[in-house]
Amino acid sequence: MSIKSQKDFFSGLMFMAIGVAFAGGATNYTVGNAARMGPGYFPLVLGVLLALLGTVITFKALVVETEDGDKIGRWVWRPVGYIVAANLVFGVLIGGLPSIQLPAMGMIVAIYALTLISAKAGETFDLKEILILSTILAAGSYVTFILVLKLQIQVWPTFITG
Amino acid sequence: MDLITNLSIGFGVAFTPINLLYAFIGCLLGTLIGVLPGIGPVATIAMLLPATYSLPPVSALIMLAGIYYGAQYGGSTTAILVNLPGESSSVVTCIDGYQMARQGRAGPALAAAGLGSFFAGCVGTLLLAAFAPPLTELAFKFGPAEYFALMILGLIGAVVLASGSLLKAIAMILLGLLLGVVGTDVNSGVARFSFDIPELTDGIGFVVIAMGVFGYGEIITNLAIPEEHREVFTAKVSGLWPTKQDFKDMTPAVLRGTFLGSALGILPGGGALLASFAAYALEKKIKGKPGEIPFGKGNIRGVASPESANNAGAQTSFIPLLTLGIPPNAVMALMVGAMTIHNIQPGPQVMTSNPELFWGLIASMWIGNAMLIVLNLPLIGIWIKLLTVPYRWLFPAIVLFCAIGVYTTNNNTFDIWLVALFGFIGYMFNKLGMEPAPLLLGFILGPMMEENLRRALLLSRGDWSVFVTRPLSGGLLAAAVLMLVVVLLPSIKRKREEAFVEE
Numbered sequence: 001m002s003i004k005s006q007k008d009f010f011s012g013l014m015f016m017a018i019g020v021a022f023a024g025g026a027t028n029y030t031v032g033n034a035a036r037m038g039p040g041y042f043p044l045v046l047g048v049l050l051a052l053l054g055t056v057i058t059f060k061a062l063v064v065e066t067e068d069g070d071k072i073g074r075w076v077w078r079p080v081g082y083i084v085a086a087n088l089v090f091g092v093l094i095g096g097l098p099s100i101q102l103p104a105m106g107m108i109v110a111i112y113a114l115t116l117i118s119a120k121a122g123e124t125f126d127l128k129e130i131l132i133l134s135t136i137l138a139a140g141s142y143v144t145f146i147l148v149l150k151l152q153i154q155v156w157p158t159f160i161t162g
Numbered sequence: 163m164d165l166i167t168n169l170s171i172g173f174g175v176a177f178t179p180i181n182l183l184y185a186f187i188g189c190l191l192g193t194l195i196g197v198l199p200g201i202g203p204v205a206t207i208a209m210l211l212p213a214t215y216s217l218p219p220v221s222a223l224i225m226l227a228g229i230y231y232g233a234q235y236g237g238s239t240t241a242i243l244v245n246l247p248g249e250s251s252s253v254v255t256c257i258d259g260y261q262m263a264r265q266g267r268a269g270p271a272l273a274a275a276g277l278g279s280f281f282a283g284c285v286g287t288l289l290l291a292a293f294a295p296p297l298t299e300l301a302f303k304f305g306p307a308e309y310f311a312l313m314i315l316g317l318i319g320a321v322v323l324a325s326g327s328l329l330k331a332i333a334m335i336l337l338g339l340l341l342g343v344v345g346t347d348v349n350s351g352v353a354r355f356s357f358d359i360p361e362l363t364d365g366i367g368f369v370v371i372a373m374g375v376f377g378y379g380e381i382i383t384n385l386a387i388p389e390e391h392r393e394v395f396t397a398k399v400s401g402l403w404p405t406k407q408d409f410k411d412m413t414p415a416v417l418r419g420t421f422l423g424s425a426l427g428i429l430p431g432g433g434a435l436l437a438s439f440a441a442y443a444l445e446k447k448i449k450g451k452p453g454e455i456p457f458g459k460g461n462i463r464g465v466a467s468p469e470s471a472n473n474a475g476a477q478t479s480f481i482p483l484l485t486l487g488i489p490p491n492a493v494m495a496l497m498v499g500a501m502t503i504h505n506i507q508p509g510p511q512v513m514t515s516n517p518e519l520f521w522g523l524i525a526s527m528w529i530g531n532a533m534l535i536v537l538n539l540p541l542i543g544i545w546i547k548l549l550t551v552p553y554r555w556l557f558p559a560i561v562l563f564c565a566i567g568v569y570t571t572n573n574n575t576f577d578i579w580l581v582a583l584f585g586f587i588g589y590m591f592n593k594l595g596m597e598p599a600p601l602l603l604g605f606i607l608g609p610m611m612e613e614n615l616r617r618a619l620l621l622s623r624g625d626w627s628v629f630v631t632r633p634l635s636g637g638l639l640a641a642a643v644l645m646l647v648v649v650l651l652p653s654i655k656r657k658r659e660e661a662f663v664e665e
Contacts, residue, residue: 008330011594015333022340022355029352035624039347039354042612043340050336057329072593079385080589083378083561084582090565091578111562118561121385122554133555137562150216151570 005070008061015054023047082121090114094154103158107145111138169291172521176529181221185526188225189533192232196252197240197545198556203233204602205380207496208372209563211503212570219504220519224526226500230493231283231476231527234434235534238275238469239545242268251434251472254442258457258464270404271465274412276539278470282420283531286477289424290484291524294513297485301510304486306617307628311638313611316488318642319429320603322649331600338601341366342608349616361576368499368605369571372492374581375598377564379588381557404462411454412466415445423471427478429490437475438468477527484520485510488607492599495606 003009023044030038061070093113096104115134119125145151175181195206207226214222237252242259255275262271304312321331344355345365356362404412422444423437445467446457455461480497482490487509489495501508506516513520538545568577591598622628630636 007593007595008327011330011333011596014594015337018337018340022343025355029347029354030350033624034619034626035622037349037616037619039350039352042615043343043354046336046340046343050333050340053329053333053336057327057333060329070595075593076382076386079382080586083382084586086561087378087565087578087582087585090562091569091575094569094578095575107566114562114565115558118558119554121382122557123385124554129555130558133558137559141562141566144213145566145570152573153566153570 003061004064005061005066006072007070008057010072012054012056012058012061015057016051017054019047019049019051019054021047023051079121083118086114086118086121089117096158104154106154106156106158107141108138108155109157111141164295165291168295168517168521169525171517172291172523172525175220175518175522176224176525180218181224181522181526182529184217184221184225185228185530186533188228189232189530189537191225192229192234193236193239193534193537193545194548195229196233196236196238197548198551202376202380203230204372204492204496204599205377205560205564206233207493207500208369208377209567211369211496211500212567214500215503215570219501219506219516220522222500222504223497223519223523224530226497227480227523227527228530230434231473231530232534234469234473234476235276235279235538236545237472238279238465239272239538239542240549242271242275242465243546244549251438251475252469254438254468255465257442258459258461261458261460262462262465265460267460270408270462271460272542273404273539274408274416274462274466275469276535278412278416278419278466279473280531280535281416282423282470282474283477283534284528285420286424286427286474287524287528287531289478290481290527291521293428293481294485294520294524297481298510298513301486303634304510305632305635306614306621307632307635308638310611310614310618311629311635311642312486312488313607313614315638315642315645316482316490317600317603317607318645320491321600322645327595328649330596334596334598334600335604338604338606339608339611341371341601342605343612348609348613359576361572361574365609366580366605367568367571367577368495368602370568370577370580371584371605372496372602373564373568374584375588375591375601376492377560378581378585379592379598381560382585382589383592384553385557408462412462415463415467416470418444418448419467419470420474423474424478426471427475427490428481434472434476434479435491438472441467441471473531480523480527483508484512484523487512489603492602495602498606 024047026040026044026047029040029043031040031044032038034041090110090113092102093105093110094107096102112134115137116130119130119133142155145153146155176185191206191210192203195203206229210226210229214225217225234251238255238259241252241255242263245256245260259271259275262268317335321328321335342365344362346353346356346363353363419437419441422441423434426437426440427434442464445463450461450463457464479490479494482488483494483497487498487507489498489508498508501512506512506519564581565578568581569575571577588598591601618628619626628635629639
């Protein structure tokens with residue numbers, strides 16, 4: 001038996017796995033009955049339904065012919081990696097990481113870091129251009145979020161402001 | 163006339179300087195993101211939600227609404243000049259609009275889109291004002307069983323009318339409903355699926371999901387496509403005004419588009435996207451005069467009708483939201499979030515408890531449409547310049563706005579990690595051909611559905627037949643089943659597939 005639609009096959013498997021996981025997790029809570037539903041009732045029903053649907057989708061992907069096999073295609077790890085990394089670094093810098101006693105670096109440093117890292121996700125990377133871009137973004141964010149909207153965000157590193 | 167008094171309350175609210183300013187900002191931002199390919203209204207509204215905290219609720223909603231219908235205007239500019247849909251609802255506008263631009267008729271194409279949108283927007287706003295009160299009356303007759311049935315109908319409607327695989331769309335709804343379950347259960351106080359992470363006991367923020375899946379997911383997908391050569395017809399936009407013949411051709415098309423778009427916007431699952439596809443399909447079916455330019459070769463009707471339809475649909479999709487509290491599409495789901503942030507429970511009581519908000523929002527839409535026509539036609543040159551901004555400058559800025567936006571919602575870094583995770587998930591959805599919009603709808607409706615299901619069955623002592631024996635609820639469920647059956651009929655199934663392949 002061969003996979004007729006790669007996309008459907010794997011999404012079906014994913015739905016099955018998630019459905020089973022939620023349904024299984026739901027049994028840890030009180031399920032109750034229809035008249036007196038416990039916290040586990042709704043997720044259990046949904047999880048079972050999702051797992052069933054996933055099975056049907058996977059089955060169809062093995063049986064129903066498609067024109068081009070619905071290939072998933074190449075994964076582009078580069079943008080995924082850089083965008084996710086940019087986010088993680090931004091979070092660490094703006095809020096600090098108390099578990100390893102890293103102090104918060106504040107918004108401005110975080111913006112420079114995020115822009116520089118995320119720009120690497122693109123095809124071309126020109127350092128000078130990106131530095132100008134991050135300066136504009138940092139200044140713009142300072143004006144909008146701090147001066148105009150008056151949001152409570154730490155702007156400068158802790159060791160400067162104290 | 164009630165309508166007149168109500169509208170005058172509305173205009174009184176909408177014409178205050180502060181609200182005019184926010185309507186303008188909304189329209190401006192909407193046009194901006196509409197013009198820029200690769201960023202849509204869902205991601206933008208999600209990004210701006212936190213920024214609306216400090217605004218009065220009316221101003222916040224006026225601005226967010228402006229973004230949605232503003233994007234419908236802006237999207238057509240990119241579609242016509244670059245052959246890229248700036249907005250998903252402008253996909254069909256590319257077909258004839260771009261051909262018109264290649265023949266040096268970009269001006270009339272833009273004018274047809276702009277004028278058609280303006281007319282449709284005005285009609286849509288009037289319909290909203292006229293239909294909202296009677297529907298609200300009806301909504302007060304709804305009990306938990308009816309609400310549950312209505313939400314089923316809404317969710318089924320959303321997948322039936324959407325493109326792509328029906329089964330996968332339903333599975334995405336279920337997944338969304340399940341994600342909505344995460345967090346503390348209101349009835350028992352049990353923290354469900356929170357893995358002892360304190361931040362998860364409040365549930366997953368829907369801003370997090372919307373930004374991760376739509377914002378980051380879109381960026382990653384866009385970056386995966388190599389930069390293509392873009393042909394921009396900037397120099398050729400001269401002579402904006404359509405000829406007399408153009409007007410003759412486009413007027414009936416605009417009327418048809420407006421009518422169809424308004425009707426489809428009200429339907430659960432409808433909205434701008436569906437409206438424009440349906441309008442283009444209808445226009446192609448209608449025989450033109452002999453000697454008319456064929457469709458796909460630059461027929462003005464192929465621009466005027468879908469553009470009117472998507473704008474009318476954008477306006478009327480507010481009807482289910484404002485009267486029943488049920489969001490018909492992903493953008494409206496975000497509007498529910500915006501209302502909740504400001505402690506307004508969407509639903510029939512909004513009209514009586516917050517009349518200034520309700521009518522102010524409606525009146526602002528008309529004002530917004532008037533602003534948009536000015537923004538889009540005489541100032542078209544500015545938007546064309548924007549099209550030359552390279553994506554490599556744009557996407558780091560979008561990443562930043564998402565990150566800051568999420569952080570400011572709760573001031574916690576955990577949400578930032580979560581967005582990164584959902585960004586990856588969003589890319590995976592894209593790779594596996596899974597549509598994220600039904601997921602977001604399910605996520606928003608999940609807690610409401612569970613609540614109403616529990617209440618309905620508690621009242622009926624666990625008897626499931628309550629959903630079919632109560633006439634309103636039974637009728638709604640029957641409608642949902644009918645929709646599913648109709649779509650699964652072989653002949654219609656084929657037509658539906660054709661309609662979505664045409665892009």
